[in-house]
Amino acid sequence: MSKKLGKTSKPKKFPTKARKQVRKEQDENLENLENSVKDFVDSTKKGDLQVPAGLKKAFYQDMTDIQAQSIPISLKGRDVLGAARTGSGKTLAFLIPVLEILYRRKWGPQDGLGALIISPTRELAMQIFEVLRRIGGYHSFSAGLVIGGKSLKDESDRLSRMNILVATPGRLLQHMDQTIGFECGNVQVLVLDEADRILDMGFARSLNAIIEHLPKDRQTLLFSATQTQSVQDLARLSLKDPASIAVKEAGSSVATPKNLEQHYMVCELDKKLDVLYSFIKTHLKIKAIVFISSGKQVRFVFETFCRLQPGIPLLHLHGKQKQSKRLSIYQRFISCSHSILFATDIAARGLDFPSVDWVVQLDAPEDADTYIHRVGRTARYESAGKGLLLLLPSEEEGMIKALKDKGVGIQLIKAKQSKISTITHQIQSFAFKEPEIKYLGQKAFISYMKSVYLQKDKSIFSLEKLPVEKFAESLGLPGAPKIKFLNKDAAQKKKNTSLVIKQLSNSIDDDDDEESSSEEDEKIDSKHNSTTVRTKYDRMFERKNQDILSEHYNRLIDHADDRGNSDEEDFITLKRADHELEESTSLLPILPSKRKLKEVKSKKAMLKYGGTGTKLIFDDEGKPHEVYEMQDDNAFRKGDALGEGKRFAESERERLREADIIDKQVAKEKKREKKRKRKEREREAGETEGSVRAVLAKDDDDDDDGYESPEFQLSSSDETELSEAASVAPPPKRQRRVQDNLDSLAEEEALALRMLRGQ
Missing domain, CATH: 3.40.50.300 (P-loop containing nucleotide triphosphate hydrolases)
Structure with missing residues (x-):
């Protein structure tokens, strides 16, 4: 531009x-x-x-x-x-x-x-x-x-x-x-x-x-x-x-204007949307900006509040929008006299929104500087403005201290309970009827948890203190979605704990604690053996959001043994046997991760584990053996090594000879079949040519007007010879060319005869 x-x-x-x-x-x-x-x-x-x-x-x-x-x-x-x-x-x-x-x-x-x-x-x-x-x-x-x-x-x-x-x-x-x-x-x-x-x-x-x-x-x-x-x-x-x-302004030690009224309110995480909706319903003649921590939350709040129809124009602005849409939303908000703009921190710096009455911070800012920039969207130059900050009980002490250190004077206010409207049931209804709202709710939940998890000041933001289940319910979800980075951290902590336990067990003296260490190993082994293998279908039906078939499916696959251990109750119950190979016959190491399990299927990837798989043969007792298994040294010395070698070579030679005979027979059959098909095609071509000749002869009979040329009149003996020649089988392959020439001459004679008759 x-x-x-x-x-x-x-x-x-x-x-x-x-x-x-x-x-x-x-x-x-x-x-x-x-x-x-x-x-x-x-x-x-x-x-x-x-x-x-x-x-x-x-x-x-x-x-x-x-x-x-x-x-x-x-x-x-x-x-x-x-x-x-x-x-x-x-x-x-x-x-x-x-x-x-x-x-x-x-x-x-x-x-x-x-x-x-x-x-x-x-x-x-x-x-x-x-x-x-x-x-x-x-x-x-x-x-x-x-x-x-x-x-x-x-x-x-x-x-x-x-x-x-x-x-x-x-x-x-x-x-x-x-x-x-x-x-x-x-x-x-x-x-x-x-x-x-x-x-x-x-x-x-x-x-x-x-x-x-x-x-x-x-x-x-x-x-x-x-x-x-x-x-x-x-x-x-x-x-x-x-x-x-x-x-800095006179009488002020901070970068916030003196004509700005700053308030904060303490409320639970699952009540934030109720407070925000009640605030909008009671302030329908204002121009306000609502700051939310992530773009996915902005989309969820905007979509749900549009369906609630609070009675004031709603707009949303975040970094994932296209440039043309961001510009149009920016221009629309500037031109509106009354509107609510849901935005991320993309609108917190430098932008001049005229006549903004309120700045509401639904989620706490990451630090005091971000708070200053957010509230700076109102009370610009000589105009007045108001700011409202919503804090969780776990965030109140640390955030207020950080603001006071910056010299920000902020006052605590309390909302009237009679003015607060509950919209949780309506949001749940939207999520049940529209999969898009449910999907946005899941993404909003995960993005908020991630934003709290990534905050630098852990004295203010604590993920463990959040009411996760209640927050998910306020977003219309039947349960809290699983968060990958939290599961990853838990798995890492569990892995580190097991390593520490293993190191401690290895450091114990063999004489004093040999028995206790063996008991501990047995417990670990039994715990490992009792772990069930979870498939992708198990994980799919365990998701709390898919509540249609999960309960029924869990009853079908429930492996918990709640029936007791009596022999009578175990009657006609099929117990799965644990067919395990001995340690000496195991060919591959244990592959715990999915990535390594996929590598097992690749021959190239298996080379780093000592080569590809080896074929095994099981005997009558069920013990595995290799195809060419080496005997022990004593059995080898008892027999005749040279004789065994000759016999093995002779048996292999005989096996190859038989295989060669079979291959030749197969090749011969293929050649014979190919020749048969060729003769069949030639026979079909001969039949077609004979039918054409018959048609021509019939046409000649139809055109006969009774006139006979003396030069070309045939005797009865000649006609007999021709009829006999016609009844004879077709000539062999070598005489095909000569026969073709004779046929062409006969056709020319017939043509000349017809021309004479036409005269």
Whole structure:
């Protein structure tokens, strides 16, 4: 996406003297601008800088604190490390210096890329680009937007003509590596907006690679709402002697605005959706954002609440949506006067949603900085707003302490029980009727458990303290789904415990604890032998979500022996015998995993176990033997080795001779069958030719008009000979060619005879 910031028109043709006068005036204006910048004294008073025409047209009249403090320093060419609360006007704090610096340096289309602005998300990049279009209408710079989800080829065609580029890290690095003609060696200004979010989203390596492509004598502006350790490390690597600017409101020690009311509520995990639905039903004339930890939860809450029809427009925004859909939802929420937006943390940084009344955090943020960014979507600039945080009883103490350490003043409120509506039964009904809702509920359950499991601060987030079954019931599920990473951890702990027990048993002295160790081994062996083999059908019917046939199937396959051990009750009961081979005859090691069990079927994979399988022969007693089993040494010495060898060779020779006779007989039969089929085809061809001749003869009889030619009149003896010749069997194969010639002559004579008759 690209656009000329200024109006395009044909250049006017001035006389030579007039052109020189215009250039002289431009040079004087630039010189005066440079002198005013150099002589400018830093001040925090609004109105000290003249507001350009583009800002007046976009209705920007007065500067905010971060703008008044950072813009003069940026115009002097120094690097800036800025920190201010959300909604304080950081976007204009770096866009105004970018335009002014390029204008003072007479930047043109032939100079290439002059300014590069990097943002963490696509929505924030689009917002920056829109602000740049509004305030840059009187400049002739070309600006472009490079984000994921767009056509790479369309962007590559126009990328070399851009003067100002707004981009996300991933797509920008892709163009640097793949687009031919895209040069960044002349960049004058680099802007990193929401730098902490860029690093948190995993773009640290991409950002380092991008900085390597840029010149070292550039100017860098880094802005963020919070200053984390990673941001400080990035500033040390990419900024040269930066001017640190941290703007805080009077009477406040945090980055949250003073006109923001902050509350939190303690409720159980299975009651969160009830509280959220009740909040929406009692606030139908507001514009609110509800933050949820994962995209799968966002989809589930959005789909279920749409079916509940609370009476207010509902929207949802998460990272798995396509770029076009995210943009349309973003525009719809901005244009709505009353709406509820369910979103992940993709909407928590930098985005300017106008007139947001409430920010509800359904799931606790990962840290205090994330909380600050979330509530910053409301109470922006001079407007008021409210924030509500829902905490579990296990999260209350740790999260409130972390917020107080950041200086966030938050108050506890309690909900009226008479105002809370229970929607659990309705959600269960949706899940029973619609498999899609049930599937979304399962995914939402797993994603929430995984988000808690991956949290860094274990003093706040504890997976063991969560009411798992009740939470699954509140999502409309008949039971808690199985979670792979939890089962994996449990299996690993069990494996480690068994290894520790085995090591301890091996370290015990043989003299003192030999008997106890043998008893322990017997217990382990008996436990191993008693383990039943579970198939995929067992696992399928054990799933609690499939409650139609599971109970009936479990009764059919229940192997628990609840009937006692009396001989009378075991009457006509078939007991399975344990047919085990001796240790000496076992050919393969025990393969416990599925992957290794599959490898058994592959001959190539079996080579690492000592070769492929060996054929066994069982004797009358049921003992296995190899096909060519070696006898013991004593039995070998008793017999005649040479004689046995000769007899074995003679028997093998006789066996091969018999096999050769059988093979020759089979080949002979195949040859005879092939010859028979060929003769049959020849016989069928002869019969067809005879039928054709009979038809021709019949046609000749029908056309006979009684006239006989004296040259071709046949005698009675000749006719007799011809009839006898016709009754004779067809000639052999060697005379076929001669017979064909005779037939052709006979046909020619018959043709000539018919022609004469026609005369």
